[in-house]
Amino acid sequence: MDRGSSAVTPLRVASLFCGIGGLDLGFEREGFEVVWANDLLHSAADAYAKNFGRPVQRGDLMELPLGLIPEVDVIIGGPPCQSFSLVGRRDPLDPRGSLVFRFRDIVDSRRPRAFVMENVPGMAASRVGGRRLTDLLLEDFDAMGYRVALLQLLATDYLVPQRRRRIFLVGSFDRAIGPPDAGTFALRILGRRPTAEDVSARAAIGDLGECGQRGARVAYADDPQSAFARLMRPKGTDDVTLHECPRMSIRDREFVRHIPPGGNYRDIPDRVATPRIMKFKETGGRTTTYGRLHPDQPAYTINTYFRRPNVGCHFHYERDRLITAREAMRFQALPDAFEVHASRQDERNALIGNAVPSLLAQAVAWSLDLALRGGSQASVEPVAA
Structure with missing residues (x-):
């Protein structure tokens, strides 16, 4: 199927909780037309408008009238799910939890041909009233007439140099949507089968070189x-842009000199380790704590705190520093033309860390497009990513 052909009518998309647009970028690469997007944050809306050249309907989806959302073929989005714990119950006072159900209600109101809901793996273990949240959503979407699949995907399978796991609820009136075939997707993007080197840290950021001033x-x-x-x-x-040298404490500069590529807090000598690090050594800390990238392996999940070495694997594999915002964006498969600015670095980094890797989004969009148009993943045509 020639996605660039004028004979193919683009499927229209409404994007909820769009953030800086990682999910939207993946869908646009597969020929979808995003005609409406929403986010609550000014900084996200500003970045989105700058990168896509169209405005965002900014505001709280709990308050925006449903009539503002146009009739579309597909609704996509990743509603926040922080209020659902892995062990507990829904907190009715936490408005973030309601956004998952607001997504459901919007789908019920607009009845698009298909929808894609993206979220963290913990959503599948979250419970509401003693039942799994995903089971409740699957039942609700099924009652609307959708054929729904729960996809659990690993970003590295889709050419993203990051071991990021995400779940996708994908529903369609037309037919069941299966997971995108990783090998076939790589053939379309690269024209060949993928290798481990394709998703290594060196492949991701090796050409960026030394960082510069703010x-x-x-x-x-x-x-x-x-x-x-x-x-x-x-x-x-x-x-x-955004390849700016991160600020680091004297202590962290000392730590990173002792950590080899692929290492972590265990490599920090006891003589310079803090009491907290010594406690980790005694009781066991996360593998990523004070972690250093390995050039031949993908990054671990890039979180929203990548300027802090104690909460993730954020040390550069070769240079004695933390990764830059641009390097974090590379691991998220956000192109170098993308710009993200905010009044505070933590806010900017949160926008980057919360984004959906664009190639992972593109793989989902590809499988959905094929299903809606009656195509097959076995038919491979290279495309420009």
Whole structure:
């Protein structure tokens, strides 16, 4: 199927909780037309408008009239799910939990041909009134007439250099939607079968080189050596933004010098370790605590605190520093032309860390598009990512 053909009518999409647009970017790459997007945050809406060239309907979806959402073929989004614990019950006073059900209600009201709800794996274990949240949602969508699949996907399977797991509830009136075939997707994007090197940290950020001062454009260190870097870099550009040297404490600078690629807090000598690190050594901490990337392996999940070494694997594999915002965006498969700015670094980093990796989104969009148009994943046609 020629996605660039004028004979193919684009499927119209409404994007809820759009953030900076990682999910939307993946759908646009597969020929969908995002005609309406919403987010609560000013910073997210500003970044989205800058990167996509269209405005965002900013506001609380719990308060926006449903009539503002246009009739579309597909509704997509990743509603916040922080109010559902892995062991507990829904907190009726936490408005974030209601957003999951608001997504459901919007689908029920607008009745698109299909929908995609993205979320963290913990959503599948969350309980409401003693029942799994996902079971409740599956029942509700089934009662609306949708054929719904719960997909549990690993980002590295879809060319994202990050071991990020996410779940997708994908529903359609037309037919059941299966998971995107990883090998076939890679053939479409790369023109060949993928290798471990394609999703390594070196492939992701090796061409970015030394970081620079805040606000400066920084020259690339090298021509793109990996297929992934070629996907991320705009043609005809020699430098990049947001590759700014992160601030680090004297203590963290000391720690990183002792941690080898692929190492973590256990490699910090006792003589310089803090009492908290010593406690981790005694009782066991997370593998990613004070973690350092390995050049030949994917990153762990890029979270919203990637400027803090104690809550993730955020040390560069070669340079004695934390990763930059641009490097974090590379691990999220957000192209170098993407810009994200906010009044505070933590706010900017949260927008980056909460994004859906665009290639993972594209894989889901591809499988959905095929299902809606009656195609087959066995039919491979390379596309420009």
